[in-house]
Amino acid sequence: MLNRLRPVLTLLAFALAALPARAFETAATAAWVYDMSTGTVLMDKNADQPLPPASMSKLMTINMLFEALKDGRVTMDTTFAVSDRAVQMTRDGGSTMMLQHNDRPTVEELIHGMIINSGNDACVVVAEGLAGTEEAFAEQMTLRGPAIGLTSSTFRNASGWPAEGHRMSMRDLGILGKRLIEDFPDYYPIFAQTEYSYKGRSPDNRFNRNPLLDLGIGADGLKTGHTSEAGYGLVGSAKQGNRRIIFAITGLPSDRARAEEAERIVGWAFRQFSQKTVAKSGTRVAEAEVHLGDADSVGLVPADDIMLLVPALVQDSVTAEVVYNGPLIAPVLKGSAVAELIIHAPDLPDRRVPLVAEADVGKAGFLKRVLTAGRQLSGQYLGFPAS
Incomplete structure (x- = not known):
């Protein structure tokens, strides 16, 4: 299942002025x-x-x-x-x-x-x-x-x-x-x-x-x-x-x-364009749900600093979303690429940046796995979606 999250990190600081940067019209063929x-x-x-x-x-x-x-x-x-x-x-x-x-x-x-x-x-x-x-x-x-x-x-x-x-x-x-x-x-x-x-x-x-x-x-x-x-x-x-x-x-x-x-x-x-540091390496951008793990979620961080080029004059905000196939299945290894940050800036193609797991998430213990399985079976029996 493809999950879409609003990032914890705010990327809206680049709404600098009232007019968008116009595309360059070149005389070249x-x-x-x-x-x-x-x-x-x-x-x-x-x-x-x-x-x-x-x-x-x-x-x-x-x-x-x-x-x-x-x-x-x-x-x-x-x-x-x-x-x-x-x-x-x-x-x-x-x-x-x-x-x-x-x-x-x-x-x-x-x-x-x-x-x-x-x-x-x-x-x-x-x-x-x-x-x-x-x-x-x-x-x-x-x-x-x-x-x-x-x-x-x-x-x-x-x-x-x-x-x-x-x-x-x-x-x-x-x-x-x-x-x-x-x-x-x-x-x-x-x-x-x-x-x-x-x-x-x-x-x-x-x-x-x-x-x-x-x-x-x-x-x-x-x-x-x-x-x-x-x-x-x-x-x-x-x-x-x-x-x-x-x-x-x-x-x-x-x-x-x-x-x-x-x-x-x-x-x-x-x-007409300025370079901005959107997020430093290791900064938590969002969290992803983890299924049958010893933690219910894991932080998502960029492995490297994210440098973004934005029009110097923009009308609309720079926005972003995090996508991943989830929930993630434990175990999850620290540093493994598990999600993607998609940044939308006016007049520029989307920028896609891989996000990695902030920490290890091991498999849940026996009791938690049994309880989770029980909840899923109960939900299916009662006609509710499994949680």
């Missing part, structure tokens, strides 16, 4: 904005639609190289050969780190070339160095995607060069950016570097295209993208205080429009 500190999706506009990702899909190539570094297949000093195909990417136009046939760039140099110069040639060199061919590497990326949480991504090349079937969703790009931040903290700071020139060859292409890095708003990554098919896009991240957001947008008409929209999103995400 698709967008996903995520608060990493609380796990809250702040915006979802066509976020699961597979779209041409342009150079933003280089994040997957970078991820594959970071994974190779992490598991020891390569080191920062490993060198790769430069093929005709890689050199041709420079001749075909687009972003480049200006590699030549006789170069033997290191993994460290290629990482800088992919991130800062957005080098298509660098991506081809990495793909061939890790998988033999770019086609094999693209297949590996497609197969790897679901294992790291990507649900709408297929890859046809390593650089994001326009190709039929080369697609990623904005949610996938955001999830991928989140992974690069959380799983590769030693390498992530490279995304914030503003310029790089391999052997001094890229005077016109040495600057990082991320328009947010020099604005003093906490931006430190990740990757821009542009093709005529995709429009202008950006996977970005910014950190202010204890909060970090990540976002992915695409379909803007110009690099200026991309820069302005990205800055607006960062400002909105940090100014």
